Amino acid sequence: MNIVVCVKYVPDAQAERTFNASDNTTDRENVDGLLSELDEYAVEEALKIVEAGEGEVTVLTVGPDQAADAIKKALQMGADKGVHVNDAAIHGSDAVATSLVLAEAIKKLGDVDLVITGMASTDGTMGVVPTMLAERLGLPAVTFASELTVDGGAGGTATIRRDGDASTQTITATLPALVSVTDQINEPRYPSFKGIMAAKKKPVETWALSDLGVDASQVGLDAAWTKVSSFDARPPRTQGEIVNDEGDGGSKLAAFLSERKFV
Amino acid sequence: MPATRLMPTDEATDLIELTREICRKDLAPKVDEAERARTFPEQAFRTLGRAGLLSLPYPEEFGGADQPYEVYLQVVEEIASVWMSVAVGVSVHSLTAYPVATFGTKEQQEALLPDMLSGEQLGAYCLSEPLAGSDIASMTTRATRTDAGWSLKGTKAWISHAGHADYYTTFARTSDDGGRGLSTFIVPGDAPGLTFAEPEKKMGLHCDPVSQVMFDAVPVDGARLIGREGDGMKLALSALDAGRLGIAAAATGLAQAALDAAADYANERQQFGRRIGDFQGLAFLLADMEAAVTSARATYLHAARLKDAGRGFSKEAAVAKLVATDAAMKVTTDAVQVLGGAGYTEDFPLERYMREAKVTQIFEGTNQIQRLVISRHLLAR
Ligand SMILES: Cc1cc2nc3c(=O)[nH]c(=O)nc-3n(C[C@H](O)[C@H](O)[C@H](O)COP(=O)(O)OP(=O)(O)OC[C@H]3O[C@@H](n4cnc5c(N)ncnc54)[C@H](O)[C@@H]3O)c2cc1C
Numbered sequence: 070m071n072i073v074v075c076v077k078y079v080p081d082a083q084a085e086r087t088f089n090a091s092d093n094t095t096d097r098e099n100v101d102g103l104l105s106e107l108d109e110y111a112v113e114e115a116l117k118i119v120e121a122g123e124g125e126v127t128v129l130t131v132g133p134d135q136a137a138d139a140i141k142k143a144l145q146m147g148a149d150k151g152v153h154v155n156d157a158a159i160h161g162s163d164a165v166a167t168s169l170v171l172a173e174a175i176k177k178l179g180d181v182d183l184v185i186t187g188m189a190s191t192d193g194t195m196g197v198v199p200t201m202l203a204e205r206l207g208l209p210a211v212t213f214a215s216e217l218t219v220d221g222g223a224g225g226t227a228t229i230r231r232d233g234d235a236s237t238q239t240i241t242a243t244l245p246a247l248v249s250v251t252d253q254i255n256e257p258r259y260p261s262f263k264g265i266m267a268a269k270k271k272p273v274e275t276w277a278l279s280d281l282g283v284d285a286s287q288v289g290l291d292a293a294w295t296k297v298s299s300f301d302a303r304p305p306r307t308q309g310e311i312v313n314d315e316g317d318g319g320s321k322l323a324a325f326l327s328e329r330k331f332v
Numbered sequence: 333m334p335a336t337r338l339m340p341t342d343e344a345t346d347l348i349e350l351t352r353e354i355c356r357k358d359l360a361p362k363v364d365e366a367e368r369a370r371t372f373p374e375q376a377f378r379t380l381g382r383a384g385l386l387s388l389p390y391p392e393e394f395g396g397a398d399q400p401y402e403v404y405l406q407v408v409e410e411i412a413s414v415w416m417s418v419a420v421g422v423s424v425h426s427l428t429a430y431p432v433a434t435f436g437t438k439e440q441q442e443a444l445l446p447d448m449l450s451g452e453q454l455g456a457y458c459l460s461e462p463l464a465g466s467d468i469a470s471m472t473t474r475a476t477r478t479d480a481g482w483s484l485k486g487t488k489a490w491i492s493h494a495g496h497a498d499y500y501t502t503f504a505r506t507s508d509d510g511g512r513g514l515s516t517f518i519v520p521g522d523a524p525g526l527t528f529a530e531p532e533k534k535m536g537l538h539c540d541p542v543s544q545v546m547f548d549a550v551p552v553d554g555a556r557l558i559g560r561e562g563d564g565m566k567l568a569l570s571a572l573d574a575g576r577l578g579i580a581a582a583a584t585g586l587a588q589a590a591l592d593a594a595a596d597y598a599n600e601r602q603q604f605g606r607r608i609g610d611f612q613g614l615a616f617l618l619a620d621m622e623a624a625v626t627s628a629r630a631t632y633l634h635a636a637r638l639k640d641a642g643r644g645f646s647k648e649a650a651v652a653k654l655v656a657t658d659a660a661m662k663v664t665t666d667a668v669q670v671l672g673g674a675g676y677t678e679d680f681p682l683e684r685y686m687r688e689a690k691v692t693q694i695f696e697g698t699n700q701i702q703r704l705v706i707s708r709h710l711l712a713r
Contacts, residue, residue: 141346145346145350259350259353259354259379259382259383260346260350260383261350261382261383261384262347262350262383262384262385262388262397263384265343265346265347265350266343269342269343
């Protein structure tokens with residue numbers, strides 16, 4: 070079973086996240102980054118499948134130099150090898166372009182039975198890359214899995230449980246398939262000292278757009294369908310409103326809540 | 333603010349990253365409640381053990397990570413900045429393997445270390461007694477020869493992890509020759525005749541349960557005597573040199589946590605129409621706290637680097653223990669001051685930090701004993 074896990078390097082949500090003043094893209098240079106926590110669930114799920122049977126887990130990321138850290142973390146957790154697509158032309162790419170690059174990289178990897186992704190990135194939180202990617206690869210997409218059972222290699226199936234508000238669905242897709250997983254699916258492991266040491270010896274390939282046959286004009290900020298035209302920092306939280314109860318406290322409270330559509 | 337660290341290798345940098353991640357995700361959410369309920373943090377030790385963080389300074393061939401003290405201690409410091417009891421536990425546990433790793437025969441290392449360093453086990457260190465604290469050489473717990481090895485009888489006091497440990501690294505008297513009459517044993521936690529008193533009711537460090545350990549004719553296999561008969565005092569003092577560095581690092585982490593909380597508060601709290609940090613009287617207090625934490629860190633790292641280079645470090649370890657623990661006491665006390673009345677309540681962790689700091693001036697050799705060690709080095713020249 071060959072599994073590819075797509076992971077993203079994102080700015081640490083605990084740090085002060087900002088945008089580049091020049092082109093309004095996410096600042097990845099001056100903010101500490103890490104493997105998107107939602108992708109840790111995807112890595113964990115892949116590792117569990119391989120540990121229960123056999124196979125190999127490849128982590129794939131598209132991102133700048135520092136994105137190598139996201140691959141390293143996944144390798145420390147136990148993945149077998151990494152692929153880093155790194156090209157200056159990719160800077161500013163939107164979900165459409167990202168899915169193109171990921172798809173070409175997966176095609177280049179060849180014999181893939183299962184692609185696993187997180188349900189969204191913790192920075193962009195769009196959650197559309199998995200289905201775009203599946204479309205480009207011509208794979209069935211079973212998304213938002215809170216449980217995943219894989220049966221057999223080629224010709225086998227992937228069955229997921231998707232918990233919705235009104236119902237729980239069980240969906241089966243034939244392999245090869247793409248599965249996106251939620252943060253309910255497992256408890257991602259920590260790396261260990263042994264994992265840290267082992268990761269140093271694991272192979273990581275770096276590919277440019279030219280290795281994938283993707284033209285620079287298809288990606289990057291200029292090709293993006295959407296652009297951020299301006300941004301403002303969220304204003305500091307203001308002090309709460311204090312209402313003096315002059316006998317009408319109840320109705321003022323109700324008015325306050327209904328104004329904000331809480332009641 | 334996380335401390336700025338220059339780590340010697342990439343893997344050491346990754347180890348610090350891993351430690352911070354475990355602290356943030358696993359330890360920080362539990363510490364307040366656990367310290368209040370005084371529960372033993374078994375799960376925390378398990379998580380750290382599985383990540384390989386309970387055996388860092390020991391050889392990889394026996395399950396350790398071959399990390400220098402410079403790295404191991406900074407991991408302890410990081411843990412202490414989130415959960416002092418657990419950091420002290422890691423330091424004590426690391427100490428319990430020291431005699432075997434340093435003075436054991438190859439056979440003893442092969443037989444004992446893989447379990448001790450597996451990350452699944454926890455050790456306790458049985459040195460102090462009710463009537464023999466600073467004066468170790470006056471201990472009365474006795475080991476007498478039997479056909480199969482030894483039989484231990486006596487009472488140890490103040491033993492961290494008592495009742496929870498898988499093995500007890502124990503010092504006992506094998507002859508009446510004062511400090512030259514002690515020997516070192518590794519006693520299995522389930523040995524017959526081994527019992528534990530009720531935990532002491534302490535001022536703080538509540539998740540580090542400490543109690544008396546009673547040995548009532550506890551049989552110990554002959555192969556579990558570590559080092560030569562009569563070498564116990566030498567082993568104990570050598571282990572304490574290393575153990576002191578663990579406490580120095582833990583005290584530094586605790587002080588860092590107090591400073592961080594105080595600086596955050598001074599940034600927010602308004603009085604007289606501005607933030608209290610804008611009053612120089614308070615800003616300078618914070619500056620002194622930063623200087624104390626930074627010098628504590630530098631002092632223990634200096635001793636650690638000497639140790640890692642195979643040089644003598646006994647005096648420097650005593651200096652580090654003295655400087656770092658006095659810094660922890662001062663910084664945690666001042667941090668309560670920065671928060672004013674809030675610092676004195678259980679709504680903030682500062683009052684707990686202050687209570688936890690006090691014990692660092694007492695265990696692993698009181699700070700009077702550290703001065704004794706330092707001055708002896710100076711005067712013996
Ligand atoms: C929370 C906690 C955990 C502990 N964990 C362990 C453990 O896991 N294993 C273990 O073996 N022990 C442990 N200890 C014991 C600790 O190491 C001893 O408490 C310490 O060594 C001091 O001994 P004592 O309490 O008997 O004090 P004493 O030795 O009676 O000292 C009392 C006072 O006299 C001073 N004093 C003594 N001798 C001199 C001198 N020569 N010159 C000047 N002043 C002197 C001391 O500094 C101190 O102020 C722990 C203690 C505590 C509180």
